Amino acid sequence: MTQYLLSVYMIDGQEPPSEEEITKMYADVDVVNEELKQTGAWVFAGGLHPATLATVVRENAGEVLLTDGPFVETKEQLGGFWVIEAADLDAALTWARKATVACQAPVEVRPFQDVPEQ
Amino acid sequence: MSVAAATIEQVFREESGQAIATLVRLFGDIDVAEEAVQEAFLIASERWPQAGVPPNPPGWIVTTAKNRAIDRFRREASRHDRQVQALDLTAVDPDEEEGAMPTDPMRDDRLGLIFMCCHPALAQSAQVALTLRLLGGLQTPEIARAFLVPEATMAQRLVRAKKKISAANIPYRIPRDEELTDRLRPVLAVVYLVYNEGHTVSGGEQLVRDDLCREAVRLARLLAELMPDEPEVKGLLALLLLSEARRPARTTADGSLVLMPDQDRSLWDQELIAEGHELVRSCLRRNQPGPYQLQAAINAVHTDAESAEETDWAQIIALYDQLLAWTPTPVVALNRAVAIAQLDGPRAGLAAMDGLQLDEYYAYHAARADLLARIGSAEEAREAYEAAIRLTDNDAEQRHLRGRRDGLGASD
Numbered sequence: 001m002t003q004y005l006l007s008v009y010m011i012d013g014q015e016p017p018s019e020e021e022i023t024k025m026y027a028d029v030d031v032v033n034e035e036l037k038q039t040g041a042w043v044f045a046g047g048l049h050p051a052t053l054a055t056v057v058r059e060n061a062g063e064v065l066l067t068d069g070p071f072v073e074t075k076e077q078l079g080g081f082w083v084i085e086a087a088d089l090d091a092a093l094t095w096a097r098k099a100t101v102a103c104q105a106p107v108e109v110r111p112f113q114d115v116p117e118q
Numbered sequence: 119m120s121v122a123a124a125t126i127e128q129v130f131r132e133e134s135g136q137a138i139a140t141l142v143r144l145f146g147d148i149d150v151a152e153e154a155v156q157e158a159f160l161i162a163s164e165r166w167p168q169a170g171v172p173p174n175p176p177g178w179i180v181t182t183a184k185n186r187a188i189d190r191f192r193r194e195a196s197r198h199d200r201q202v203q204a205l206d207l208t209a210v211d212p213d214e215e216e217g218a219m220p221t222d223p224m225r226d227d228r229l230g231l232i233f234m235c236c237h238p239a240l241a242q243s244a245q246v247a248l249t250l251r252l253l254g255g256l257q258t259p260e261i262a263r264a265f266l267v268p269e270a271t272m273a274q275r276l277v278r279a280k281k282k283i284s285a286a287n288i289p290y291r292i293p294r295d296e297e298l299t300d301r302l303r304p305v306l307a308v309v310y311l312v313y314n315e316g317h318t319v320s321g322g323e324q325l326v327r328d329d330l331c332r333e334a335v336r337l338a339r340l341l342a343e344l345m346p347d348e349p350e351v352k353g354l355l356a357l358l359l360l361s362e363a364r365r366p367a368r369t370t371a372d373g374s375l376v377l378m379p380d381q382d383r384s385l386w387d388q389e390l391i392a393e394g395h396e397l398v399r400s401c402l403r404r405n406q407p408g409p410y411q412l413q414a415a416i417n418a419v420h421t422d423a424e425s426a427e428e429t430d431w432a433q434i435i436a437l438y439d440q441l442l443a444w445t446p447t448p449v450v451a452l453n454r455a456v457a458i459a460q461l462d463g464p465r466a467g468l469a470a471m472d473g474l475q476l477d478e479y480y481a482y483h484a485a486r487a488d489l490l491a492r493i494g495s496a497e498e499a500r501e502a503y504e505a506a507i508r509l510t511d512n513d514a515e516q517r518h519l520r521g522r523r524d525g526l527g528a529s530d
Contacts, residue, residue, distance in 0.1 A: 002287040088289035089239060111286040 001085050003043060003112040004092040008103045010079030012051075017104075028102035032095075036084060041095060047080035079105060083112075122166040125175065130159055133176040135253040139227035140180050141187060142234070142290055148252065148280050150187055158183035172212070181212035228253060229344045230290045236305040237288045244279035245308050251276060253340075254333045264315060264326050298348070306354050306410060309337045313358050317365070318512065324373075335362055349404050353411030356397035360417035363390035375518040379426035391421045412441040431461035448474045449481075456485050464489040480509035484519060496526045 017025065036042035051070035058065055070077060082099060086092040092109055100107040134155055141151030158179045172178040235248040246265075250256045256264075262272035282288065293301040316330030338355040345351045367381035376382075398418040401411045416437045423429040438454035451474055459467020467489050476482035487502035503523035507516055 004286075088287045089237075090289055090291075092286075093239065109286075113285075 001087060002089075002092070003083060003085050004089075004095075005108075005110045005112065006082040006084060006092075006096055006099050007078055007108045007110070008080045008099065009076045009106045009108065010050075011105075012075045012077060021104075025102065025104060032098050032102045035098070036082070036095065041084045041086060041091075043083040043085055045080070045082040048078060051077035079103075122171055123163065125171050126159060126162050126166060129162075129175045129179065131255045133179060134159070134255040135228055135231070136176060136226070137180045137183055138252050139231035141183055142231055143227045144184065145187055145191075146290065148283060150190065151183075152252070154183040154187040154190070155179065157186045178212045185212070226344055228340065230292050232305055232341070232344075233293055233301055234283065234288060234290050236301075236308050237283070238301070238304055239286065239288060240279055240282065242304070242307065242311070244275055244282075245304060246311055247272060247275050248279050249308050249337070250312065250333065253337065256329075256333070260326065260329075264330050302345075302348065302350065305341065306350060309334050309341065309354060309358075310410075312337070313361070317361060331362060331365065334358060349401050349406045350408040350410050352397050352401050353408060353414045356394045356401065356414035357410055357417060359390045359397070360394035360414060360421055363387040363394065363421060369514065373514055374521070375514045377518075378420065383424065386421065394418060394421070407440065407444075409441060409444045412437055412444065416441070426460070429460070431457050435461060448476045449479070452476060452479075452482055452485060459489055464492040468493075478509060480506040480515065480519075482506075483509065484522075487519075487522065491522075491526055499523075499526055 033042070033045060036045075054070045056067045056069070056071045058067075080103070082095075084092065084095055086095065089109070089111070092111075096107045096109045137155045137158070138148075138151045141154055142148055145151060161182055162175075162179065166172075231252060232249065235252055236245045240248070243265075247261055250261050250264075251258065258273050258276060259269050262269040265272070267275075312330055313334035316327045316332075316334060318327070335355075335358050338351075338358050341348075341351045342355045363386050364378070364381065366387065367383065367385035368376055370376060394414065395418050398411070398414050401407075401414070416434055419430050419433050419437070434457045435454060438450065438457060442450050442454065452471060455467050455470035455474075458470045468486065471482070471486055471489075474482060483502045483506035487499045487506060490496075490499035490502055500523055503519050503526075507519045507523070510516055510519070
């Protein structure tokens with residue numbers, strides 16, 4: 001089994017979806033989540049507030065600095081994510097297909113590194 | 119080269135793919151498989167010249183490679199002991215074992231490896247490199263030369279692709295029936311691309327290019343053998359065989375290009391043509407057309423004619439109409455227009471070319487130039503030839519186009 005991060009990308013400046021579309025999106029995502037839980041693929045998931053509300057913390061020459069806003073100023077920002085467990089990439093991609101349809105946004109699939117054996 | 123050394127080289131090219139595939143299936147790791155198979159061939163090169171070539175060389179290689187891989191896992195047993203136990207493999211002496219090779223094509227381990235190499239999560243350039251290296255038994259420098267990239271770039275591409283397969287856990291498996299059509303598409307595209315790369319006439323490295331064509335035909339034959347029920351697989355094999363049949367007539371001794379109407383048809387390989395035609399007929403009987411079958415059918419009509427004039431152009435246009443429905447690209451439309459020019463004359467062909475979005479495609483300008491020359495518009499033809507020459511960096515194509523341009527009559 002491999003764990004995968006499914007990141008949902010939101011594109012800034014796009015026309016915000018209507019109330020109705022948002023309701024449908026939440027409902028569709030709920031269906032995917034329920035299926036993930038029932039099949040045992042679910043590890044964790046969550047939606048994020050916009051990147052404009054982010055704070056970046058970084059260490060520089062022994063001093064920790066804070067900056068207001070996202071780390072990378074791009075149009076495409078992480079909007080939410082799933083962590084799932086799947087037998088292989090094909091199984092993970094099957095979940096990603098469901099995820100992108102439910103969220104109506106591109107989904108990036110990345111494998112987690114194996115946890116080093118003790 | 120001794121008999122044994124020649125045999126080893128031949129066995130490597132023909133059988134290393136099978137051996138690597140079996141090891142990937144057993145051990146789930148490409149690097150382990152490659153290393154073990156390389157070691158097995160190294161041992162063969164020491165053993166065979168003295169002890170003689172074993173009765174079943176590929177079986178001997180697989181067994182020896184398997185033993186090497188098990189040895190390696192044993193050495194690293196603390197990490198992999200469960201895997202070794204799970205495999206429950208006991209090393210056997212390759213000289214004692216009868217070495218049964220799989221005979222059922224669907225059990226052939228190479229099929230799973232092909233779908234792994236051509237997984238849609240890998241970029242096409244990576245799919246091509248992996249397929250040639252793992253299934254074709256080509257070495258990294260050979261692949262790099264064939265695709266005109268530095269060796270280091272190709273090596274890096276292969277390392278990255280293998281790393282992605284392992285980290286992202288791209289599975290070794292044969293797709294289920296309902297996903298086969300989708301998964302087959304990149305596999306066929308890779309084989310077709312390898313052929314075209316070899317087919318592109320180029321001044322240097324002719325040997326590398328011949329090798330690529332042969333390798334693509336070999337891969338297409340393998341696919342047709344492994345998936346006898348897929349009409350598009352047959353279609354691809356037929357297409358490659360019918361192109362390959364004409365290859366001896368495509369260039370002159372000095373490497374210049376000869377277009378199909380001017381080719382010496384006695385140089386065409388009739389055996390390959392017969393085989394290609396039989397494949398096309400068997401595809402037609404199944405009546406599940408697709409782009410490769412249609413292109414093969416077009417080639418079958420071409421190779422059926424004694425000369426360009428005797429070609430059944432109406433049939434070719436009808437096939438291009440069908441092909442356009444599958445792949446509505448301007449390049450297909452251009453080829454259709456060339457056929458229309460043959461049937462209804464150059465003006466009809468030029469009209470069919472009007473409005474195609476192919477300003478950056480040399481073959482579009484070359485085809486227009488030929489038709490413009492035929493209706494006596496020498497000045498426009500010259501401009502079109504010039505545009506075509508600018509847009510190709512292939513020596514043989516350029517030489518051919520300059521020849522055509524210089525053969526134009528005085529400007530009108």
